[in-house]
Amino acid sequence: MTAPQSHPLDTVFAALADPTRRAILTMLLEDDMAVTDVAEPFAMSLAAISKHLAVLAEAGLITQEKRGRVKWCKLEPDALRAASVWMQGFGQFDPVDLDAFERFLEAELDAPDA
Amino acid sequence: MTAPQSHPLDTVFAALADPTRRAILTMLLEDDMAVTDVAEPFAMSLAAISKHLAVLAEAGLITQEKRGRVKWCKLEPDALRAASVWMQGFGQFDPVDLDAFERFLEAELDAPDA
DNA sequence: GGGATCGTCAACCGTTGGGTTGAATATGCC
DNA sequence: GGCATATTCAACCCAACGGTTGACGATCCC
Numbered sequence: 572m573t574a575p576q577s578h579p580l581d582t583v584f585a586a587l588a589d590p591t592r593r594a595i596l597t598m599l600l601e602d603d604m605a606v607t608d609v610a611e612p613f614a615m616s617l618a619a620i621s622k623h624l625a626v627l628a629e630a631g632l633i634t635q636e637k638r639g640r641v642k643w644c645k646l647e648p649d650a651l652r653a654a655s656v657w658m659q660g661f662g663q664f665d666p667v668d669l670d671a672f673e674r675f676l677e678a679e680l681d682a683p684d685a
Numbered sequence: 686m687t688a689p690q691s692h693p694l695d696t697v698f699a700a701l702a703d704p705t706r707r708a709i710l711t712m713l714l715e716d717d718m719a720v721t722d723v724a725e726p727f728a729m730s731l732a733a734i735s736k737h738l739a740v741l742a743e744a745g746l747i748t749q750e751k752r753g754r755v756k757w758c759k760l761e762p763d764a765l766r767a768a769s770v771w772m773q774g775f776g777q778f779d780p781v782d783l784d785a786f787e788r789f790l791e792a793e794l795d796a797p798d799a
Numbered sequence: 800g801g802g803a804t805c806g807t808c809a810a811c812c813g814t815t816g817g818g819t820t821g822a823a824t825a826t827g828c829c
Numbered sequence: 830g831g832c833a834t835a836t837t838c839a840a841c842c843c844a845a846c847g848g849t850t851g852a853c854g855a856t857c858c859c
Contacts, residue, residue, distance in 0.1 A: 593771075639827070
């Protein structure tokens with residue numbers, strides 16, 4: 572009854588809860604990438620990365636377009652807007668601190684393994 | 686080596702991924718609450734809510750203080766700052782849209798069950 | 800002391816999540 | 830056609846999650 576149907580925020584936050592997936596998003600921030608190239612720096616199978624990408628796509632955080640035999644992954648930052656709005660409603664903190672962001676990126680990229 | 690030790694963002698995002706927990710945070714936005722009162726609107730056991738609160742506390746999103754036999758739960762919005770910064774780094778979207786936030790709150794409160 | 804209230808603990812259960820491996824399906828190239 | 834590359838599928842494993850119930854430790858109040 573009243574089908575539970577997961578809220579969009581559920582899938583977005585759940586997708587962001589995994590460090591591998593956050594690292595992937597960070598990588599895609601620089602450029603679109605093929606699945607194989609996304610997988611390269613990680614110490615896990617290609618199939619595992621493929622699943623992670625599916626989760627990110629399901630959440631709308633990336634889109635995937637197949638050109639030839641290569642599937643290109645593209646960041647979709649707009650999907651974060653709803654979640655960002657939700658969170659900011661709690662904090663009313665200072666808008667954007669890009670220095671802090673840089674630090675996070677470095678920390679995550681330094682320990683990307685899993 | 687380099688003990689995997691989950692990143693703080695892991696726990697924060699994981700905590701936010703559950704609609705019950707987001708609803709709890711929303712309730713706490715209005716006022717501090719006792720565990721029993723937090724549990725009241727939900728169609729699940731007190732023990733379940735107690736666990737949810739533990740998850741939120743673990744993530745630093747709330748603090749709990751026991752006064753007498755009542756344990757008071759208090760929102761800690763600062764814990765969202767790191768996550769917010771991380772997300773905003775992707776979007777560069779408009780800072781705070783409180784209208785949108787209001788809409789989210791209503792949507793979540795209208796279907797708080799589970 | 801004794802009863803009610805507040806909250807957690809412990810054990811259990813079914814589902815989901817992240818990972819593996821091996822086979823299968825495209826597609827590109829010669 | 831035939832082989833290599835790119836990606837997914839399918840089956841499986843184990844750990845974690847979200848929930849339940851019942852017993853338990855505190856605390857308040859009479």
